Amino acid sequence: MNKQQGNFFSDTLVMTKRSIVTILRNPLIFIPNLAISMFFLFVYEAGLSGIANLPAFEGANYLAFILPVSIVSAAIGGAGGAGQALVKDLDNGFFSRLLLTPSSRLAIVLGPIIAGMLQLVIQAGLIICVGFFLGLEVAGGALGVVVVLLLTLGWGLAFAGYSVGVALRAKNAQSAQAGTFIFFPLIFLSTTFVPYELIDAAWLKVAASINPVTYLFEAMRTVLIDGFTDTWPIVLGFLVIAGLCGITITFSAVSAKKAVSTD
Amino acid sequence: MNGTIHVENIEKTFKGDVKAVRGVSFNVADGEFFAFLGPNGAGKSTTVQLLTTLLKPTSGKLEVAGYDVNKDPEKVRLSIGVALQETGIDPDLKGRELLEFQARLFGFSKKEAKKRAEELLELVGLTEDADRLSGKYSGGMRRRLDLAMTLVHQPKILFLDEPTTGLDPANRKAIWREIKRLNKEEGTTIFLTTQYLEEADQLADRISIINKGQIVATGTPAELKRTLGFDAIVLQFDEEDEAISAYEAVASDEYQTERVKNDVTILAENGTSILADVIRKLDERNLHPAQLNVKPPSLDDVFIQVTNEQKEGGLNE
Numbered sequence: 001m002n003k004q005q006g007n008f009f010s011d012t013l014v015m016t017k018r019s020i021v022t023i024l025r026n027p028l029i030f031i032p033n034l035a036i037s038m039f040f041l042f043v044y045e046a047g048l049s050g051i052a053n054l055p056a057f058e059g060a061n062y063l064a065f066i067l068p069v070s071i072v073s074a075a076i077g078g079a080g081g082a083g084q085a086l087v088k089d090l091d092n093g094f095f096s097r098l099l100l101t102p103s104s105r106l107a108i109v110l111g112p113i114i115a116g117m118l119q120l121v122i123q124a125g126l127i128i129c130v131g132f133f134l135g136l137e138v139a140g141g142a143l144g145v146v147v148v149l150l151l152t153l154g155w156g157l158a159f160a161g162y163s164v165g166v167a168l169r170a171k172n173a174q175s176a177q178a179g180t181f182i183f184f185p186l187i188f189l190s191t192t193f194v195p196y197e198l199i200d201a202a203w204l205k206v207a208a209s210i211n212p213v214t215y216l217f218e219a220m221r222t223v224l225i226d227g228f229t230d231t232w233p234i235v236l237g238f239l240v241i242a243g244l245c246g247i248t249i250t251f252s253a254v255s256a257k258k259a260v261s262t263d
Numbered sequence: 264m265n266g267t268i269h270v271e272n273i274e275k276t277f278k279g280d281v282k283a284v285r286g287v288s289f290n291v292a293d294g295e296f297f298a299f300l301g302p303n304g305a306g307k308s309t310t311v312q313l314l315t316t317l318l319k320p321t322s323g324k325l326e327v328a329g330y331d332v333n334k335d336p337e338k339v340r341l342s343i344g345v346a347l348q349e350t351g352i353d354p355d356l357k358g359r360e361l362l363e364f365q366a367r368l369f370g371f372s373k374k375e376a377k378k379r380a381e382e383l384l385e386l387v388g389l390t391e392d393a394d395r396l397s398g399k400y401s402g403g404m405r406r407r408l409d410l411a412m413t414l415v416h417q418p419k420i421l422f423l424d425e426p427t428t429g430l431d432p433a434n435r436k437a438i439w440r441e442i443k444r445l446n447k448e449e450g451t452t453i454f455l456t457t458q459y460l461e462e463a464d465q466l467a468d469r470i471s472i473i474n475k476g477q478i479v480a481t482g483t484p485a486e487l488k489r490t491l492g493f494d495a496i497v498l499q500f501d502e503e504d505e506a507i508s509a510y511e512a513v514a515s516d517e518y519q520t521e522r523v524k525n526d527v528t529i530l531a532e533n534g535t536s537i538l539a540d541v542i543r544k545l546d547e548r549n550l551h552p553a554q555l556n557v558k559p560p561s562l563d564d565v566f567i568q569v570t571n572e573q574k575e576g577g578l579n580e
């Protein structure tokens with residue numbers, strides 16, 4: 001008999017490949033996502049770069065400061081698309097078919113999550129290219145760009161994991177979309193447009209200090225603006241993102257199990 | 264390999280106190296073709312989902328292929344093939360891609376998956392459309408692809424939830440032919456649900472009739488017909504007037520008589536013994552039916568009777 005329990009890594013690979021193929025076959029969904037995050041970079045740079053003359057910026061270039069915002073916000077389309085893909089699978093019954101295979105539930109959710117993450121990393125690469133075109137200088141050099149992309153990768157996994165988990169709970173496109181709105185407080189209750197020292201409201205300072213996205217911003221900005229002279233913010237960024245990934249991916253795998261067992 | 268199913272007193276109550284399955288028990292033997300026959304909302308799909316690891320029962324015991332569904336869902340999944348009521352197809356993938364993908368998840372190597380996909384495409388007659396997006400397939404083609412995906416790992420037990428509902432006759436025949444072959448030639452145990460009596464009658468070794476979450480009758484098609492125990496004498500006339508006169512002539516307290524347009528039907532416990540009497544009565548009035556048939560009861564009659572009894576509280580209530 002030709003049947004056996006699949007292997008976790010090959011299952012994850014097969015699932016991921018399939019998710020990438022479905023993304024590529026729907027260019028009308030991913031191309032606007034690419035365009036919008038680059039658009040934001042232009043707008044932020046054009047509208048806000050004057051802020052960089054403030055003393056707290058210590059002469060840093062605003063483009064390097066705002067680039068992480070553009071990358072992090074790209075996740076809503078890129079990595080967030082993983083949740084939408086999952087809703088589609090639930091709607092057309094393909095998800096039940098996946099649950100009926102012997103693959104592990106984790107491999108089943110990792111397919112769209114990894115595909116969403118890759119989409120975000122490619123978006124980030126393009127954003128950085130546009131940044132260079134606008135005059136971006138990276139203090140950390142080529143290695144610095146790699147570190148920013150690695151941080152993006154972690155953020156992509158975390159956000160895609162979250163959006164897949166929400167989709168599995170919500171089971172319809174509208175609720176899944178509503179779930180991704182958590183993104184707005186996450187990105188704006190942070191050091192989004194100005195450094196921590198310049199935040200006025202005490203409540204916003206508190207929100208920013210408990211918001212994991214703040215540590216992601218800090219890590220990316222450190223690499224981009226100061227290079228590797230002070231590595232602690234970078235390490236902290238990786239630690240926070242790793243923890244976040246652990247939480248959201250567990251959430252999505254547990255939700256995959258629940259999607260069938262309860263009701 | 265063990266192709267049996269044991270179900271003991273399962274119940275499934277959904278949120279909001281919807282009792283979809285209310286104490287169902289049955290056994291299916293290795294290699295048997297078993298049908299679950301029932302109207303919409305009877306609990307057929309819920310039972311299939313319970314048996315195939317997709318739902319957890321509220322109570323009761325489920326054993327599929329020798330494994331406890333609750334304790335060993337992975338082992339159950341390796342032994343069964345499931346075609347749910349809604350097909351499970353990603354419209355963005357091509358027929359061939361879907362089959363290869365499915366085979367990979369069941370542990371086939373790339374090369375084996377390619378070969379298996381080719382065989383299955385041939386089997387369900389989709390070779391020519393293999394490299395088109397499945398989203399562009401017709402309903403019948405999607406059903407056949409869905410069946411092919413179900414067969415990738417040569418499962419010992421096949422669950423088919425209303426596999427022919429909404430199909431045209433040609434596609435229906437194609438599906439019937441294939442599942443008959445799987446059962447007869449490969450010894451695959453089959454659990455099929457249907458709303459069509461004809462389908463259950465044609466295909467199944469044994470049938471359970473399910474209504475409102477409960478099994479109301481079980482047996483071979485012949486046994487079910489015998490429990491009803493009525494033969495039908497059908498008289499067909501050329502003119503409606505004749506049929507009306509014939510109806511008046513043969514009507515009696517001893518049996519049930521009905522007329523619909525030009526046809527008169529007599530339902531009697533032993534049709535052949537009253538036949539002479541009926542013909543004599545017609546002769547006396549000089550009535551000559553264009554056709555006369557004596558038929559054993561159809562499964563339709565059984566189904567209607569059994570579900571009516573349940574409605575009136577006659578069975579299991």
Ligand SMILES: Nc1ncnc2c1ncn2[C@@H]1O[C@H](COP(=O)(O)OP(=O)(O)O)[C@@H](O)[C@H]1O
Binds near residue numbers: 263278282302304308
């Ligand atoms: N997920 C669910 N939540 C609540 N009720 C459900 C659910 N699935 C099915 N039901 C209800 O359970 C009953 C049986 O449904 P089902 O098993 O689909 O019947 P069938 O397949 O025989 O048409 C119906 O009343 C249906 O509305």
Ligand SMILES: [Mg+2]
Binds near residue numbers: 348424
């Ligand atoms: Mg159904």
